[in-house]
Amino acid sequence: MNHRRNFLKSGLGGIAGLSAVPLLGGLAGCQSVPGAASSASSGRAAPLQTQKVTDRISVISGAPGNVVVLNTGDGVLLVDSGSAAQASAVQKSLAGARVRTLYNTHYHADQTGGNPLFAKSGAEIHAHTITKQWLAADYYVPADDRWVKAPPKEAVPTVTFRGRGEAKAGAESIEYGYLLEAHTRGDAYVYFRDSNVLAAGDVVSPQRDPVLDWYAGGWLGGRADAMDDLLGIGNDQTLIVPAYGPVMTRAQLQAERDLITKLYDTTSNLYHHGNSAQDMMDKGVLKDVGRVFQDPERFLYDVVKGLQAHYTNFGGNVV
Ligand SMILES: [Zn+2]
Numbered sequence: 001m002n003h004r005r006n007f008l009k010s011g012l013g014g015i016a017g018l019s020a021v022p023l024l025g026g027l028a029g030c031q032s033v034p035g036a037a038s039s040a041s042s043g044r045a046a047p048l049q050t051q052k053v054t055d056r057i058s059v060i061s062g063a064p065g066n067v068v069v070l071n072t073g074d075g076v077l078l079v080d081s082g083s084a085a086q087a088s089a090v091q092k093s094l095a096g097a098r099v100r101t102l103y104n105t106h107y108h109a110d111q112t113g114g115n116p117l118f119a120k121s122g123a124e125i126h127a128h129t130i131t132k133q134w135l136a137a138d139y140y141v142p143a144d145d146r147w148v149k150a151p152p153k154e155a156v157p158t159v160t161f162r163g164r165g166e167a168k169a170g171a172e173s174i175e176y177g178y179l180l181e182a183h184t185r186g187d188a189y190v191y192f193r194d195s196n197v198l199a200a201g202d203v204v205s206p207q208r209d210p211v212l213d214w215y216a217g218g219w220l221g222g223r224a225d226a227m228d229d230l231l232g233i234g235n236d237q238t239l240i241v242p243a244y245g246p247v248m249t250r251a252q253l254q255a256e257r258d259l260i261t262k263l264y265d266t267t268s269n270l271y272h273h274g275n276s277a278q279d280m281m282d283k284g285v286l287k288d289v290g291r292v293f294q295d296p297e298r299f300l301y302d303v304v305k306g307l308q309a310h311y312t313n314f315g316g317n318v319v
Helices: 002-019 036-042 087-093 115-120 129-135 220-231 250-272 277-282 296-309
Strands: 049-052 057-061 067-071 076-079 099-103 124-128 139-141 146-148 159-161 164-169 172-179 187-192 197-201 239-242
Touching: 087 115, 099 115, 115 124, 124 129, 124 187, 129 159, 159 172, 172 220, 187 220, 220 250, 220 296, 239 250, 250 277, 250 296, 277 296
Parallel strands: 076 099, 099 124, 124 159, 197 239
Antiparallel strands: 049 057, 057 067, 067 076, 139 146, 164 172, 172 187, 187 197
């Protein structure tokens, strides 16, 4: 645990430096976007719901994931923009409020599909540098053996960051920052300090199986560390908004973090001893962990792919 964290933190500078260079297929890959591809391509428009979370913050759900809306008194700030298919519906839900600023938690099409629409009407798009890189190029989805065309250039974030930062939107103080290799390699959180609401993107997954986009750098060890980082933000009253599913309490975040950390410990140990995803399945690593996985084979396949891609993080001799 500490070993993994220390390794990641000490390696952070190097990884961040490397990512500025368009290396191998690194910019052009995407493992999986469950729900995103289908909803984006089918054009189906499910009804959206808006839930008021605090005085200033609401969450639009069903887009197909969550869009966080901060009312600044002079328009709104969004975290994620929904899929392309739902962009107009998201805009309608805003009841005429102008989107001034949009943060993307990562590059997946179900979080960035509305970028062009809001950019064209004047929103400034903020994201981690690596998310910008992903949105600026075609990318490959190995699970489907297909290429996805880069979105229109308006979708590409214009304001980028690599570490942490602060901003002000109306009366609200905002903190944002990088979550290293948790779900992709460009994950970011946005914390609304005065409202005490934390938008965590797909790094937290109370409803769907946790997705590890290993082709884009996500893995279980990164996810466990990132969840520790999220727990370091705010206090016991902080409300957490995941990319999909209901608004969470800090206790729920802690429970999911404990599960992910336990699964990391179990699966990395088994991987160390030559076990495949099927072996892990057969040994029942996902049984009695307090959560039912919708597609356990797929999850463990992605876990092992992520462990393979990060084997140097173990410090052991993994063959
Ligand atoms: Zn995602």
